[in-house]
Amino acid sequence: MKYLLFFISTLCLCSGHHTIPLLRFSVFLDPRHEIYLRWDHDDEDAMMTFELQAPSTGWVAFGFTHNKKITGADFVIGGVLPDGNIYFSDWHGVNEETILEDESQDYELLSLTQDATSTTMAFQRYFRTCDQNDLDITGDTLRVLAAYGTNDTIDFFKGRIVHKSLFLMLQSxxxxxxxxxxxxxxxxxxxxxxxxxxxxxxxxxxxxxxxxxxxxxxxxxxxxxxxxxxxxxxxxxxxxxxxxxxxxxxxxxxxxxxxxxxxxxxxxxxxxxxxxxxxxxxxxxxxxxxxxxxxxxxxxxxxxxxxxxxxxxxxxxxxxxxxxxxxxxxMGILQTGVFIFPIHFIPPGTDSFMSYGVCNTSHFEEINGAPVPDMHVFGYLLHTHLAGRGLRGVLYRNGQQVTILCEDNKYDFNLQEARNLKETVVMKPGDEFLLECRYQTLDRTELTFGGPSTLNEMCLAFLFYYPRNNISSCMGYPDIQHVANELGQEASDAVEGMMAINLVEWDNDTIKKAEKTCKEVDQIVIIKTIDEVVRNDTGFIRDIIDSEPLPCKDISHPLAKRQAKYLTTPLLTSEAMGTKDIFPLHVLRVILLGFTWLLCISQGGL
Structure with a gap:
């Protein structure tokens, strides 16, 4: 190992800069407003471009995590050495104490600069790469990670690490x-x-x-x-x-x-x-x-x-x-989802439980008091409380799924914001809108009911549309008496049904049966107007056809080939990286670094 590190220390470091496209969106990632991120997306090419500025003249890092966990995290590390040369490479988290450099390098460096107080790193990658160690960039709420150290010896776990939830697919x-x-x-x-x-x-x-x-x-x-x-x-x-x-x-x-x-x-x-x-x-x-x-x-x-x-x-x-x-x-706003109280319930101790609320627009014109033109939906706000983990709003026409109108499969209670659709979606009279909410209650031992408290739950989607009509809300809930009966409880009406749900002994079987029953029974749909006119209707939950994921795009280069551009690891030790083996291909890398040295000389830098 010591010979390899010596070889790296004598390696010619190549540097260069590419043209950075205009980046429209920006945010501070930390409460002290010291770590600044700019970004933009090219939907046609499925490419995301970032620029990170951190208050450090050492290494800096940026990437994505699963709920702030280093395990499974996907990020890049880069910096500028004292002699002006640069290093940059793609890493992933193995566990909470170990990170490893990816063999497939899927981030492309555009620029890396440094002044007396900060380092600025610009780079890009496809939304979905072909590397199992990379996390997809989607239209969900994503958990981003940024970090930096005081010098160019990368002691990742001793650096300052910040996390923030972001919606990256902003439209304007x-x-x-x-x-x-x-x-x-x-x-x-x-x-x-x-x-x-x-x-x-x-x-x-x-x-x-x-x-x-x-x-x-x-x-x-x-x-x-x-x-x-x-x-x-x-x-x-x-x-x-x-x-x-x-x-x-x-x-x-x-x-x-x-x-x-x-x-x-x-x-x-x-x-x-x-x-x-x-x-x-x-x-x-x-x-x-x-x-x-x-x-x-x-x-x-x-x-x-x-x-x-x-x-x-x-x-x-x-x-x-x-x-x-x-x-x-x-414009107007239509409130949809699950009727909040007292019908909605989520069992305790479940990793995933789905709730459904349907809106049937067939009677909109009748209750509106005038013809209802097509509703052009352009934006939305999704809302659950602390147990919510994901929401999907689906549009149906003539019994067939038209589109998943809005969704957030990585919902974060602490980032609830109005979001615009990429393209306006038309909701016609007679269409159905279904909202599916996914909950996790592993930390709860009692039933969670729908209600006003943050410790209760909600399942709501506010749809922004034009032109305005008089309909204020259209929400559904399952026939709770039937649900209670299917779970082995006696109930003769909805009130007794909700009381009976409290008597169920919850285990994996009863949780699955409750979810299945809530999806299969008839829904009661409540439609209300601005003048408090209420109309009850019925509906049922249709199946949801999942969206096809984007095809992966592979721009990766083997690690050794990328070293022809950038040194990936400046003078590290396995102890500093918190990993048992930062060079899994020791012998091969020594040989390839030799070719890197020759290539740097021949190119004179990029």
């Missing part, structure tokens, strides 16, 4: 969406609200929308969270009220003793944990100022004060941006 920036030249802002927020010393609080109040003389469009919203309460605010929803509604004053529990504070159910805008500002596409906005538009809204702020902190005062809410520069279409 606010600059690309062409903000209007004239706009106004308006805040919908609580005013000095004393947060109760309680684990769950839903605070509601009614606020008028901006008064304008002519039609305007709301085109953007952003959260306004009281800084001290950032970890307490779970979600903020704004519901449009029918103009004939008699609304209460003050602030009260949304779903408490006074049912008036639960009035108004058509979502206008919404924010949840991890989300940021959201600008609607250029072709649509929320209409205000006409006789048909709502004049008042219900503001709902959900607090999760699990630490029972006293004396908190809150002024959180949402800021609306509106403009007289009108867009072509008025």
């Amino acid at each position: 920036t606010e600059e690309e969406l062409q903000p209007p030249s004239v706009y106004h802002v308006y805040d919908l927020k609580l005013n000095d609200f004393p947060v109760p010393v309680d684990d769950t609080t839903y605070a509601c109040t009614f606020i008028p929308l901006p008064i304008v003389k002519t039609k305007h469009h709301i085109y953007k919203f952003e959260p306004q969270i009281t800084p001290r309460n950032i970890t307490l605010v779970h979600h903020i929803l704004v519901y449009a009220c029918g103009n004939a509604s008699a609304l209460p004053s003050g602030v009260s529990d949304c779903y408490g003793a006074d049912p008036a504070f639960a009035l108004c159910s058509q979502v206008v805008v919404g924010w949840a944990v991890g989300g940021g500002s959201y600008m609607f596409p250029n072709e649509t906005g929320i209409s205000i100022g006409t006789p048909l538009d709502p004049q008042w809204i219900r503001l709902e702020v959900h607090f999760s004060n699990f630490d029972l902190i006293p004396g908190l005062i809150d002024n959180s809410g949402l800021r609306l941006y509106y403009t007289p520069e009108l867009r072509p279409h008025d």
Whole structure:
């Protein structure tokens, strides 16, 4: 081993730079705003390009993990040596104490530079490579890893390592969406609200929308969270009220003793944990100022004060941006999924449990009171609580699956954000929309019911569409009496059915039977309008045809060939890397490094 390290130390290091494409998206990966990531994607070529800047003049790293675990992680390590030469290579995590360099190198270095305080590394790779040690880049929420050390001796596990959940398949920036030249802002927020010393609080109040003389469009919203309460605010929803509604004053529990504070159910805008500002596409906005538009809204702020902190005062809410520069279409939001309470349940101790809620649009026109045009769905927000692991929204027409409209198979409760579709999807009258939610409750010993607390569960998808109609929600739930009977419990109605579910002894067999039964029984579908008109319907759960994965693209080079470009490992020891064998092909590599030396001389660098 010592001879090999000596050979590397005398190796000619090649360096070079490629043209880096324009990178539209960016984010800080750490709370101190020191590690900065820029990226962009080429969907036609299935290629993702990254640029990482870290506050280090030593090694830096970036990649992907399974839930913050080093085991199975996929990342690159690079840096600039004191003599100006560079090193860069593709690695993977073997276990929580061991990382190894990939034999198949699937990341392409574009640029590696360093100044007195930081290192900047730009590189690219295909969404799906042909290397089993690489993780796919998908339209799911991905867990990214960034790390760096103080020098070029790579002691990975002693470096600073940060993790962040990101959705990389963003479609556009606010600059690309062409903000209007004239706009106004308006805040919908609580005013000095004393947060109760309680684990769950839903605070509601009614606020008028901006008064304008002519039609305007709301085109953007952003959260306004009281800084001290950032970890307490779970979600903020704004519901449009029918103009004939008699609304209460003050602030009260949304779903408490006074049912008036639960009035108004058509979502206008919404924010949840991890989300940021959201600008609607250029072709649509929320209409205000006409006789048909709502004049008042219900503001709902959900607090999760699990630490029972006293004396908190809150002024959180949402800021609306509106403009007289009108867009072509008025937009609406349709709430879909599983009817929340009290029918929804998830058994304890399960690695995977599926819940389903179906929306049948056949009666939309009847309940809307006017013809319902095709709904052009352009965006969505998915929502579960802490047990949620994945969601899929599927569109059916004439009994056949049209498309998986929205999905996140790696859902993270701490990153709930509005996302745009790559292409608008048309939902026609008579279509069905199914939402599937996957849960994991290995850490729970009791049933989890649907409900308002973060420790309860939800299964929701908010679909952003145009042109607007009066339908506010369309949600389903299984015939719970039938489910209880199939699980060996006596029940004569839905209430007894839910009580009977509590009596089931849960094991692998009963969990599988409950999931199968919930999928196969009839669904009750509840449709509601902005004016609180309710219509019950029926439906059933259709099978889901999985999306075909992208074909893998192999641009990899054997490790030794890549060393003709970049030194992969600067003066390391197995102890420093935390691995038993950082050079699995010792003899072959010595020979190939000799060819690398000759190639560097002949090329004079890249």
